[in-house]
Amino acid sequence: MHAEHPHDPAEEPDTxxxxxxxxxxxxGCVVTVVWVLTGSAEFWAGWAWLxxxxxxxxxxxxxxxxxxxxxxxxxxxxxxxxxxxxAAIQPVVWLLGGQGPFWPAWPLLAIxxxxxxxxxxxxxxxxxxxRAQAALEARVDVLTRTRSGALDVQAQQLRxxxxxxxxxxxxxxxxxxxxxxxxxxxxxxxxxxxTRDLVRGAREEATAAIAELRDxxxxxxxxxxxxxxxxxxxxxxxxxxxxxxxxxxxxDDRPAPVVESAAYFVVAEALANAAKHVPGAxxxxxxxxxxxxxxxxxxxxxxxGADASGSGLTGLRHRVEAxxxxxxxxxxxxxxxxVRAELPCVP
Amino acid sequence: MRAVIVEDHALLREGLISLLREHDxxxxxxxxxxxxxxxxxxxxxxxLAIVDVRLPPTFTDExxxxxxxxxxxxxxxxxxxxxxxxxxxxxxxxxxxGGGGGVGxxxxxxxxxxxxxxDAVRRVADGGTALDREVVAELVRDHGRGNSALDGxxxxxxxxxxxxxxxxxxxxxxxxxxxxxxxxxxxVTSIFAKLGLPASQGDHRRVLAVLAYLRAVG
Numbered sequence: 141m142h143a144e145h146p147h148d149p150a151e152e153p154d155t156x157x158x159x160x161x162x163x164x165x166x167x168g169c170v171v172t173v174v175w176v177l178t179g180s181a182e183f184w185a186g187w188a189w190l191x192x193x194x195x196x197x198x199x200x201x202x203x204x205x206x207x208x209x210x211x212x213x214x215x216x217x218x219x220x221x222x223x224x225x226x227a228a229i230q231p232v233v234w235l236l237g238g239q240g241p242f243w244p245a246w247p248l249l250a251i252x253x254x255x256x257x258x259x260x261x262x263x264x265x266x267x268x269x270x271r272a273q274a275a276l277e278a279r280v281d282v283l284t285r286t287r288s289g290a291l292d293v294q295a296q297q298l299r300x301x302x303x304x305x306x307x308x309x310x311x312x313x314x315x316x317x318x319x320x321x322x323x324x325x326x327x328x329x330x331x332x333x334x335t336r337d338l339v340r341g342a343r344e345e346a347t348a349a350i351a352e353l354r355d356x357x358x359x360x361x362x363x364x365x366x367x368x369x370x371x372x373x374x375x376x377x378x379x380x381x382x383x384x385x386x387x388x389x390x391x392d393d394r395p396a397p398v399v400e401s402a403a404y405f406v407v408a409e410a411l412a413n414a415a416k417h418v419p420g421a422x423x424x425x426x427x428x429x430x431x432x433x434x435x436x437x438x439x440x441x442x443x444x445g446a447d448a449s450g451s452g453l454t455g456l457r458h459r460v461e462a463x464x465x466x467x468x469x470x471x472x473x474x475x476x477x478x479v480r481a482e483l484p485c486v487p
Numbered sequence: 488m489r490a491v492i493v494e495d496h497a498l499l500r501e502g503l504i505s506l507l508r509e510h511d512x513x514x515x516x517x518x519x520x521x522x523x524x525x526x527x528x529x530x531x532x533x534x535l536a537i538v539d540v541r542l543p544p545t546f547t548d549e550x551x552x553x554x555x556x557x558x559x560x561x562x563x564x565x566x567x568x569x570x571x572x573x574x575x576x577x578x579x580x581x582x583x584x585g586g587g588g589g590v591g592x593x594x595x596x597x598x599x600x601x602x603x604x605x606d607a608v609r610r611v612a613d614g615g616t617a618l619d620r621e622v623v624a625e626l627v628r629d630h631g632r633g634n635s636a637l638d639g640x641x642x643x644x645x646x647x648x649x650x651x652x653x654x655x656x657x658x659x660x661x662x663x664x665x666x667x668x669x670x671x672x673x674x675v676t677s678i679f680a681k682l683g684l685p686a687s688q689g690d691h692r693r694v695l696a697v698l699a700y701l702r703a704v705g
Contacts, residue, residue, distance in 0.1 A: 303546060306571050310595075311496045314571075317599030318502045322509065325601040343599045350596040354572055364574050367547040372576060379575060379625060 160199060164192040186236045190229070197225045216262045220255060227251045284464065288398070288486070291462060295361075295398035302361040310353050317346040365404050369394055374407050374425050381423070382415035383440070389427040395434050395485040402459050402483060403427070403436045406467070409452050410438035410479040418442025421476065429485070436481040444471035453479075488612050490535040492517040493524045493550065494569075495542055499595070503537065506598065510605050519543065521553035528557050528564060535589075535612040540570035540577070551577045555584040562586025565611045569595045573621045582616075582698065591617035591654075606659065616654030616694040623652040626701045636682050644681070647674040652697045 168189050175185035201221045208214040230244035264270050320343035327336035357363070365373035371389035378385030394400065407425055414423045421442035428435045446469060453469060460467040465483035472478045490512050494500040504514045512535075516527040520543045528536060536557060540550035554566045565588040568581060573594055581590050589611035597619065598604050607617035627637070627649055640648060643664075650660045661671045679686050684696050 306541065307496070310571055311499060314595045314598065315498045315502050317596050318499070318506060321599040321601040321604075322506055325509075328602075347596045347599050350594075358572065363547075363572050364576070368576065376574060376576065 157199060157203065160196060164196055168192055183236065186232075190232055190236065194225065194229060197228075201225065212262065216258060219258055223251050223255050288463070291398045292396060295396075295401050298401070299361045299366055299397065302357045302363070302366075305353060305357045305360075306363075310350060310357075313346050313350045313353065317343055317350065320346060361401065362404065365400060366397075370400050370403055370427060373404050374427060377404075377408050377411055378423075378425065381411040382419055383411065383421060383423045385411065385423045385425060387425045387427070390429070391427055391434075392429045395429070395483070399434055399463060399483050399485045402463055402465070403434055403481065405459060406436045406456055406479065406481045407438060409456050413446065413452060413479075414438070414440040414442060414477070417446060418476065432485055434483045434485050436479075436483070438479045439472060440476040442476040444473075444476050446471075446477035456481075488512045488535060488609075489515050489531070489533045490537060490608075490612075491515060491524070491527045491531060491533045493519070493521070493527075493536065493538045493542065493553070495519045495539065499539075503598065506601065506604075507608070510601075510608075512608065521549040524553045524557055525560070528561055532561075533564070535565045535567060535608065537567045537569060537608075539595075540568055548577065551580060555580060558584045558586075558588060561588075563588045565589035565591075565614065567591035567593065567608060567611045567617065569593055569598070571595055573619050573625075575622055575625055578618060578622050582695065587614055589614045589616060592622065593617060593619045594621060607654075610654060610656070610659075615656075618653050618694070618698075620649065620653055623649045626652065626698070639681050640678060644674050644678050647671060648678055648697065651675065651678075652694060652701065654694045 168185075171185045171188040175183070201218060204221070205214065205218045208217070227248055230247050234240075234242065234244045260267070265274060320339055324336060324339045324343055327339060362373055362376075364376045369391075371387065371391060374387045374389070378387055395403070407427075411423060411425070414421065418440055421440050423438060423440045426435075426437040426439075453467070457467045460481050460483060463483055465481060467479070467481045469477065469479050488511075490507060492500055492503055492507075492514055494503065494517070500517055500519075504517065507514050515531045515533055518524055518527050524536060524538060527533075536554065538550045538554050540548055542549045542553070550568060550570070554568055558564055558566055563586060566581070567589075568577070568591065570577070570592070571594070573592065578592050581592055584590075591607055591611040593604075593607060597607070611617050627645070637645075646664060647660055650663055655663065657668055657671045657675065661668045664671070676686070682700055684700060
């Protein structure tokens with residue numbers, strides 16, 4: 141009952157404590173009277189009082205420990221209370237035990253040291269240097285969250301732009317090419333050849349514009365990546381690259397679009413590099429997820445010696461690091477160059 | 488010929504309908520999403536379905552999926568898929584689906600070249616194949632690397648191989664390359680001999696043989 145209503149005085153019939161106080165008072169008085177009647181010089185009744193008061197203090201402390209809500213703060217207060225009781229007993233024992241040199245100074249010093257250590261541990265967050273550290277950690281948390289949020293928004297916007305290109309300009313250009321084609325077909329049958337050639341030229345221009353727009357859209361957000369995911373997109377890249385490429389993928393869930401895009405461009409750049417520097421050498425691409433990390437490895441069999449500071453790789457590194465990932469380019473003995481990116485993906 | 492069109496952009500849909508009508512193709516129904524395709528195919532039993540790859544609601548590849556589903560339900564249905572971009576993955580999925588019906592997979596802008604487009608439409612409706620030259624070029628480029636048999640082809644034979652893989656007939660190839668039909672036949676025979684393929688009967692089977700070869704040697 142007490143545990144449920146610790147602060148309700150009506151619910152706290154302190155009869156046990158009251159009885160103990162009454163008993164202690166009566167017992168103490170009786171002992172004192174006996175001491176007075178026996179006319180003893182030494183105040184031995186003080187020991188009885190010490191015992192009674194110490195018991196009362198322990199009772200009060202236990203009572204508090206039972207009623208207060210459980211937690212570190214209560215444990216800390218109970219510990220301090222116990223230390224205070226032990227500390228208070230020392231000088232009393234010294235007084236009753238015939239004084240002499242003040243030996244309780246040593247136990248009191250030890251108790252004070254313990255209390256100070258406890259206080260420092262419990263209130264460590266208020267220590268100035270720890271406070272600065274905590275503020276820094278909180279800031280890093282906020283920055284990490286807002287940055288990944290911003291990058292997510294950016295990736296989504298890029299996919300939207302790609303879609304808008306597809307639904308807007310591309311559709312109009314296709315419709316235009318179709319109309320020009322129909323006009324051309326009519327002119328084929330009966331019409332002025334010069335006009336027909338003009339119309340054909342216009343139709344071919346429109347077709348070229350569509351092709352350019354497609355390449356642009358693919359560079360922004362490759363459709364196959366959005367449609368089929370990273371493994372399929374990596375395979376498509378492998379087919380387009382100038383080298384024989386094998387792709388192995390062990391992916392659990394689809395990572396966030398921003399992570400997926402970064403991984404895609406790592407594969408694209410690494411394959412382009414391999415095709416440029418060691419044309420025709422076989423390349424293997426491995427995509428795995430482990431412990432909330434997406435690992436992209438592109439290894440060519442070109443003998444190694446790639447320049448890790450090339451502009452393409454530097455751009456990639458920035459892209460990966462913006463996501464809190466790492467990009468490593470190194471030689472694998474007897475094989476070739478390995479490009480390895482690790483990207484954290486929050487589930 | 489009775490055709491249905493599934494295209495969510497009204498501008499393209501209306502344009503396609505006009506274009507097909509001008510060339511004596513009857514457009515019996517049209518729809519705007521993947522579910523619509525199955526509905527109108529069931530309702531109208533057309534010879535040919537022309538389908539956009541990206542359709543509502545997700546605007547990814549439901550056109551391809553719907554085309555494959557429709558072919559599973561109606562094996563003789565010819566399907567021509569139009570797309571803003573080509574993916575060899577989708578080509579393989581489309582070719583592997585269905586029964587005797589023709590298959591086409593073309594970039595959208597090919598509709599501008601009316602004669603070639605209508606040629607592809609008729610070829611597909613007749614049970615043939617029409618693959619975009621971008622897909623074919625990718626397949627040949629990819630699988631041609633380090634392949635001695637493909638390397639052994641003359642540049643002319645390589646052109647003929649690509650046109651064959653697009654699904655063109657000998658007459659179509661002759662027209663595209665401005666040579667005689669006899670010259671094309673000679674090239675084809677030589678290509679099949681060099682690749683070690685049995686001479687196939689029928690244009691569609693020939694396409695499949697060439698594509699299977701290109702995929703197998705990858």
